[in-house]
Amino acid sequence: MRFSIIASRIIFILLLMLTAVAVDAQSSEGAASDEAVEVSISVGDTLILGKAKSPTVFAFIDIFRKTRWDPDPLPDDAFTRKYKTYDSSTGNGFYRYFFRGDFDAAELPVSFEGRKFPIKGLEVVKKEKDGTPLNVVYLATDDDNTIILVDIDNATQFGEIENVILAKRNKLKL
Numbered sequence: 001m002r003f004s005i006i007a008s009r010i011i012f013i014l015l016l017m018l019t020a021v022a023v024d025a026q027s028s029e030g031a032a033s034d035e036a037v038e039v040s041i042s043v044g045d046t047l048i049l050g051k052a053k054s055p056t057v058f059a060f061i062d063i064f065r066k067t068r069w070d071p072d073p074l075p076d077d078a079f080t081r082k083y084k085t086y087d088s089s090t091g092n093g094f095y096r097y098f099f100r101g102d103f104d105a106a107e108l109p110v111s112f113e114g115r116k117f118p119i120k121g122l123e124v125v126k127k128e129k130d131g132t133p134l135n136v137v138y139l140a141t142d143d144d145n146t147i148i149l150v151d152i153d154n155a156t157q158f159g160e161i162e163n164v165i166l167a168k169r170n171k172l173k174l
Helices: 005-015 078-082 094-098 152-157
Strands: 018-024 037-039 046-049 057-068 102-109 116-126 133-140 146-151 161-166
Touching: 057 152, 094 116, 094 133, 133 152, 146 152, 152 161
Parallel strands: 018 161
Antiparallel strands: 018 037, 046 116, 046 161, 057 102, 057 146, 116 133, 133 146
């Protein structure tokens, strides 16, 4: 069963319990809090990578390098008719846009510790082994053909995510 992007986002927000030290760009204090807080992340926010669990690679963060784009058009289905391409403001369609063709994939090397990466997309996917949901965050890199994929729940739990910087958000006026 496929999740629609909207349902995926709702489930993602409900399932995501990201405990991190948050730096809120809207904060009047303008400084990081020493207290752990729960935050909701979205496209445009920035993740700062923490310390890897092993001496050489991150356990819950992978890097994907696109080596060939699939020349075939996207399938003619309801999702493609709604999201013809990747919408960079919402992240809608990123998976279907990027994960076509061929890739080199690897665990992210420890040389990436402490670096900042903007969030390019969010998604709830099913684990191949048992079909349980997995909260995934896609991070942009300097190369459009390379992304970083984060198992956000485990990466946060084990300290592989150090911090999150929230982009400015419009406040709702009631």
